[in-house]
Amino acid sequence: MEITEVTRECDICGCDKNTLISKKPSWTKTSVIKYKNKLYHSTDVMCNNCGVIYKNPMMSRESMRDFYQDAYMQLYEPFNVTSISGVSIALRAVTAIYCLDWLDSIGYDITEKKVFEVGCGFGTLLMAMRSLGAEVAGVEPGKRSSEIGEKVFGFKATVNSFEEFNISHLYDLVIINNTLEHFYSPTEALKKARTMLSPHGKILVEVPSMLYPYPGIPIDGFLSSAHNFTFSKESFEWLAYKCGLKIDYMAYKGHKKCMFFLLSEYKHSETVQLTIPPTKENINKLLNQYQEVNTFIDDISDQVKFTQKMKEEGYLGIAKEYPNHTNVLGISYVNWLLAQNKPKESLDFLNSPAGVWKDNQSEDVDMHPGTLTYLRGLTYRHLGDFLQAKKCFEEAMLQYPHFYKYNFLSDMVINGLIPENIFGTSSWYNCAKTLEMM
Numbered sequence: 001m002e003i004t005e006v007t008r009e010c011d012i013c014g015c016d017k018n019t020l021i022s023k024k025p026s027w028t029k030t031s032v033i034k035y036k037n038k039l040y041h042s043t044d045v046m047c048n049n050c051g052v053i054y055k056n057p058m059m060s061r062e063s064m065r066d067f068y069q070d071a072y073m074q075l076y077e078p079f080n081v082t083s084i085s086g087v088s089i090a091l092r093a094v095t096a097i098y099c100l101d102w103l104d105s106i107g108y109d110i111t112e113k114k115v116f117e118v119g120c121g122f123g124t125l126l127m128a129m130r131s132l133g134a135e136v137a138g139v140e141p142g143k144r145s146s147e148i149g150e151k152v153f154g155f156k157a158t159v160n161s162f163e164e165f166n167i168s169h170l171y172d173l174v175i176i177n178n179t180l181e182h183f184y185s186p187t188e189a190l191k192k193a194r195t196m197l198s199p200h201g202k203i204l205v206e207v208p209s210m211l212y213p214y215p216g217i218p219i220d221g222f223l224s225s226a227h228n229f230t231f232s233k234e235s236f237e238w239l240a241y242k243c244g245l246k247i248d249y250m251a252y253k254g255h256k257k258c259m260f261f262l263l264s265e266y267k268h269s270e271t272v273q274l275t276i277p278p279t280k281e282n283i284n285k286l287l288n289q290y291q292e293v294n295t296f297i298d299d300i301s302d303q304v305k306f307t308q309k310m311k312e313e314g315y316l317g318i319a320k321e322y323p324n325h326t327n328v329l330g331i332s333y334v335n336w337l338l339a340q341n342k343p344k345e346s347l348d349f350l351n352s353p354a355g356v357w358k359d360n361q362s363e364d365v366d367m368h369p370g371t372l373t374y375l376r377g378l379t380y381r382h383l384g385d386f387l388q389a390k391k392c393f394e395e396a397m398l399q400y401p402h403f404y405k406y407n408f409l410s411d412m413v414i415n416g417l418i419p420e421n422i423f424g425t426s427s428w429y430n431c432a433k434t435l436e437m438m
């Protein structure tokens, strides 16, 4: 079957006016899909009305169905039921913990809830929720993912696209976790998810935020070819409202600072206030904000050269030259100083403005505010101040996602699904082990 593409108006608001954001990406791994011996260069536009970023043209609905049945996994996650590694399983478990942590922080108790996940992958999040007492089910279009889930967890997902899936039960919680951005029509998907809700049921959505691209990845790489839509909080709110849903809770608390939304149905008697009326001024504000966040990424596109310069000339001077340097560079600089046995310089850096965590960029397990606090603790330990060191390690453990709270992760280690040593390089793991020894 030939791949077909279609030119579209905005799925969220119906507007046909848009602004070009990124075209013909050069980032070969994540942005250009080589599929059926043809390269697909994606073009991203921003809707002039609601501000959502989307592919235009976009792969047609039929081509997309074909693509997700098998090719997606071959391109982005090239493993199968026999070659799946502990690292790949662990990565999903870590992502699931961000989700459990957030639900816990807003007081949502998963115990005895009936949960359904749209695009459940291996079923890692569902298995984590089952371990906390939830009753779980899910649909997954990828045959290989569901085979892996069955082998690894004994979890059987329904293999089908969500569009074609027949709803037979109602659920307390429907999850669409890093999946909505892949749909041909997020509007249709979210409306369908709404019909699956039991009275007082909720929808949990996790989507990448357009305001927190990953440092060091150019914009065309961040706007991955497989992401048909990239939302801001405002454009997502527009989508939710259109689907008869309101936002009960929202936070940039997902893995890599993805956005979490907990949604519920609104009654017609309720007034829902959109925070961003669709005016040109507001769209321009979003565009400017986006450009601002991305400026530092262009500055440090050659990270290797930058890191070398930093080591030769010292960090503080360089940091002045690049005020928006990334957290990952600061972290690697402190690691380097400690390896050179220069704890005094490390403390000076951490106490300077350049050593402060920058909140305008994405984060990850090892590029996390907790990592900087952990490194501060290591610095104090090098200096012989064990009391301060211990304080820092304890503070860091509170900042990291609460990996140690959930038995399912340690159970996975015990059951041999995840080798313990893959966490050996993770700063949160080292931090916990160091604390145990103190």
Ligand SMILES: [Zn+2]
Pocket: 010, 011, 012, 013, 014, 015, 047, 048, 049, 050, 051, 052
């Ligand atoms: Zn729109």
